[in-house]
Amino acid sequence: MVFSSLTTPQMCGLFAKHLSFHIIGALVISLGDAAFYKFAVTKPRKKAYADFHRNYDSMKDFQETRKADIFQSTKSFWNVKNFFGWSSMEVCH
Template identity: 30%
Template sequence: MRLFSRYYAAQAVASTAEECGVPTKSQQQRLPKPQLRNTLATATKKHAIICFAVAITACLSYRYFIGEPRKKKYAEFWRTFDSHADFKRMVKAGVFENITMADFDEYEQDLLKKLKERKG
């Protein structure tokens, strides 16, 4: 009696599994074996290529989005920069302790006289 009840119980479970769409052992496919040899070498090669590509992209992005505009700003600044006017502004502000505005004006007048004498 037990033998028959086990047989019928197994058959009932099998029929419900088929009805649910679960594949039986004969219908299941085997999973491919994982690659165990050279796993580190292949992963390293893949990551090295990715890192190289990211580094090149970062370098080019920095150059064209940050470096080039910065060079243009510096070129524009030095093209329009007047060092004499900047020095005069610092003297007026009192940055230098030993130079007063009167001393600076006197120095400018002496330079202008010397230039006029040289020209003619």
């Protein structure tokens, strides 16, 4: 009598049922992670880059770093220019 009240285990289609459940769950989680990354990381990063490049003057930055003697290539070029007496020539327009 006790055995008649127990349900039989599902043997047919069990793997497909679990597989479909996990595939749908993985899809939902990955889409959620992608949306989170887009709005939490990518958009603020794009905004920060746009704000930086809106007011950035590359020639001013280059002149400041050249005056600080950071660039060895420009330093040697100016020494060669002065060595040959080309100080009156215009190098950059």
